[in-house]
Structure formats: C-alpha cells, structure tokens
Amino acid sequence: NTTLLEEDKEIYDLIQKEKWRQYSCLELIASENFTSQAVMEANGSALTNKYSEGLPGARYYGGNEWVDEVENLCRKRALEAFRLNPEKWGVNVQPYSGSTANFSALTALLSPHDRLMGLDLPSGGHLTHGYATAKKKVSSSAIYFESFPYQVDMQTGVLDYDKLEQSAALYRPKLIICGASAYAREWDYARLRKIADAHGAYLMADIAHISGLVAAQEAADPFAHCDIVTTTTHKTLRGPRAGLIFFQRAPKGEKNSDLEEKVNFAVFPSNQGGPHNNTIAGIAVALKQAASPEFRQYAKQVKLNASALAEALKSKGYKIVTDGTDNHLVLWDLRPNKLTGSKMEKICDYLNITVNKNAVHGDSSALVPGGCRLGAPALTSRGFKEKDFVQVAEFLHRAAQLALSIQANTGKMIKDFIVALEASDEVKSLRKEVE
Ligand code: PLP
Numbered sequence: 001n002t003t004l005l006e007e008d009k010e011i012y013d014l015i016q017k018e019k020w021r022q023y024s025c026l027e028l029i030a031s032e033n034f035t036s037q038a039v040m041e042a043n044g045s046a047l048t049n050k051y052s053e054g055l056p057g058a059r060y061y062g063g064n065e066w067v068d069e070v071e072n073l074c075r076k077r078a079l080e081a082f083r084l085n086p087e088k089w090g091v092n093v094q095p096y097s098g099s100t101a102n103f104s105a106l107t108a109l110l111s112p113h114d115r116l117m118g119l120d121l122p123s124g125g126h127l128t129h130g131y132a133t134a135k136k137k138v139s140s141s142a143i144y145f146e147s148f149p150y151q152v153d154m155q156t157g158v159l160d161y162d163k164l165e166q167s168a169a170l171y172r173p174k175l176i177i178c179g180a181s182a183y184a185r186e187w188d189y190a191r192l193r194k195i196a197d198a199h200g201a202y203l204m205a206d207i208a209h210i211s212g213l214v215a216a217q218e219a220a221d222p223f224a225h226c227d228i229v230t231t232t233t234h235k236t237l238r239g240p241r242a243g244l245i246f247f248q249r250a251p252k253g254e255k256n257s258d259l260e261e262k263v264n265f266a267v268f269p270s271n272q273g274g275p276h277n278n279t280i281a282g283i284a285v286a287l288k289q290a291a292s293p294e295f296r297q298y299a300k301q302v303k304l305n306a307s308a309l310a311e312a313l314k315s316k317g318y319k320i321v322t323d324g325t326d327n328h329l330v331l332w333d334l335r336p337n338k339l340t341g342s343k344m345e346k347i348c349d350y351l352n353i354t355v356n357k358n359a360v361h362g363d364s365s366a367l368v369p370g371g372c373r374l375g376a377p378a379l380t381s382r383g384f385k386e387k388d389f390v391q392v393a394e395f396l397h398r399a400a401q402l403a404l405s406i407q408a409n410t411g412k413m414i415k416d417f418i419v420a421l422e423a424s425d426e427v428k429s430l431r432k433e434v435e
Helices: 009-024 037-043 065-081 098-109 161-171 189-197 211-215 259-271 277-290 293-315 341-350 377-381 386-410 414-423 425-434
Strands: 089-092 115-117 175-178 202-206 228-232 243-248 329-333 356-358 371-375
Touching: 037 277, 065 089, 065 277, 089 259, 098 175, 098 202, 098 228, 098 243, 098 259, 115 161, 161 189, 175 189, 189 202, 211 293, 243 259, 277 293, 293 329, 293 371, 293 377, 293 386, 341 356, 341 371, 341 386, 341 414, 341 425, 377 386, 386 414, 386 425
Parallel strands: 115 175, 175 202, 202 228
Antiparallel strands: 089 243, 228 243, 329 371, 356 371
C-alpha cells in the first residue's frame, strides 16, 4: 500500500506539473472543465478493480452487489438531472467516452451502410457525426455508414435548416444527428423533428458540449423532440470523462419501444466490455451536483461570461462567428486579421492561455483552421465573472496584436513564428502579466 509518490515518482511529478499547468493557465478550451474533488475521489476509488459486464441484476461476473447499486443510482440521477420520466426515458451510463456513446447509438439505430446526416466538421460538427473528407472516410461513423453532412450558411455561420430540409428530401437518411463541438447558437429541435419525420428518420441529439446547460435549463430541451440523446459527462456537465446514451421508451408495439434493448446491446456486447465502475460512480456524483441550485447558477454564469467575452472581442473590432453566442463558447474568426488559428493557439500557449485552433466555415483548407474556439466553462468553475472575461479578452487582443507584429517580421512559416515569439521580450512581459 505505498503511495504514488513512493511507488512512482516520475508519474507523480508529471501529475503535479499538469496540476500546476491547469492551475496557472487561463483555461479556455470549450470542452474542458474542472471537476470537483468529490468526483475525482470516486473516480480514483476501489471500483476500478471490478469487472461487471452486463447490466445491474444481470451481470456476467459475481460480486457486483455494490456495483449494481452504484450503477442504478447513476441511472436514476441521470434521469433526474434532465427531469426525465423513467417510464418514458431510460439511460445507459456505461459508454467510456462521447465517441463510443455515439458509435453505440449508431450501432443501435442503423444497419451497416444505412444513411445518416450530421453537421459537417468544418461547420462545427463532431468527427463521430459522419465525418469524411473528399479523399478519406475519417470517422468510423462514415466508414460503416453512408454519411451526407449538412452545413451552416456560409454567410451567417448559422445552421441552414432550409438547405438541410432539401438535402434530406434527396438523401432520405435513416438518422439525423444534431449537436456540435463548435456551434455557438441554439438548436431548433422542433424543426429538426419535422425534417426527420418527413422521411421516417430517427433524430439523435449529441449534447456533449451543452449538457450542463440543458440540465440547468439554460439551453433548449432536446428530449422534447429526439429519439436518442447522447452526451459526454466532462464538459459543461463537469463530471469525469465518459458518455451517456438516453433513449426513449414507448409502449410495446409503438415506435421506439425497442430502443432500450437495442442501445443496451450496442454498448455491451457489441462495442464495449466491462464498464468503468469508478467512472460511473464519478458520473453519479457529478449528476447529483448538476441537480443543485448552485449548478444552475453556475450554468447561468457560464453563458453570461461567454457573452461578455464575445462582446469584448467584438468591441475591439474582431469577427465572431454568428456575431455572438447563445451558449458557453465563442468561435473567433481570425481570417479578417490575416492570422491563422494555429499561430494564435501557439502564442496563447506561450502566454499560459489555453485555446484551440478551430475550423471556421468556408476555410480554404481544413489543414489551416481560420479561427480559435474559446469557452467559458472552466474559468467559470474557478469563479470568473463577466469583468474577468473582459480582462481575458484584453489579453487575447494583446496576444493577437503581438502575433501580427511577429508575423510581419517572420513571414508565414509557423516554425519561424515560434522561434521569434519565444525570443520576444514583449511576449515574455505579457506572459508575466497573465500569470
Ligand atoms: N460529441 C461531441 C459534440 C464532442 O464535442 C465530443 C468531444 O469533444 C465528442 C462527442 C467525443 O467525446 P470523447 O472525446 O469523450 O470521445
């Protein structure tokens, strides 16, 4: 029973360094958050030792009496956190991540080569929604199923529902996936339901990014219109890294009466083995927290902070995709400033500001993302308010100005840009200020 420090100092030291990086950086990755001590305690518990293939009450291993209780509690809390009636909705809490949750949902709903439509990655969609380039089927969701993505309007950056309706009429998909990784606007689930119904298609929402906002009723309710809802648990929901699949239950013989069996079978045995019980316990803790009044306040503040960030950047003359945000993220279009997302990410890294380069609709090449995605969830967990995000915008503005002046001297090559930025006294002094 030696401690990590006694057993393996190398790993211990690396964890301490990462902990310090998280503590000392301005964390703006929209898909990240700081989970609670309680969640981490559950996640690092003895539950990691247990095999429990199957579902509570029907396992392929003995010794699961406490694990069954953990998983049942997690399922109950998942339904409660989203105000779902257990007679109408069920949930599988075993997916190891958002990607495996999505692939299991597709396995449940589709046969190989069935057609699906999801938001294109350059429009803000996720890989697992059927991503393929002109040259290559990238995601298994495009390799094993036929995918025809829909896009945002190239002028406004807002989802083009009319075009989606026309494309669906031609393509006749069996599944429409809504939800995104880099889309700052609200979803019209009722309209999507109509489009799906016109072709007898399933409608699935992947609310990975916004599930904390949905739980807090700070985003539209996908459950009112979708057959299946998937989510990750570690973004706005602030839990450990994993996924959930919610499925509609219906009386025998009606549409969706078979979803429970299909989803559960798709997760295990089709796509996964033993559940990660320690993670499921961590999810249960996070879901309990997500049902609290404090979490509602947190979700409200996330939105206020993201809006404050968008407005502050706009007031400095920057272009924000869709001209603002309805949720936790801001997509910053750097193309008018003649700066790439990669360079902005690099200089921010050096300044201890963590962002990620991101494609912006209409980018000329997927290899040169035209913008950066900025998110408010993590810093809001650390107590940041609107005025703090105005200060963050000021740092980002100064970073962009420095990046432009360095670029003016070094030309386009990112290698030269990095060398010059690391040597810049102005960059060093801004880094001190951020710290
Ligand atoms: N779905 C969406 C919308 C996401 O943004 C992500 C990850 O960022 C995923 C699914 C995949 O989640 P994971 O990284 O846990 O596999």
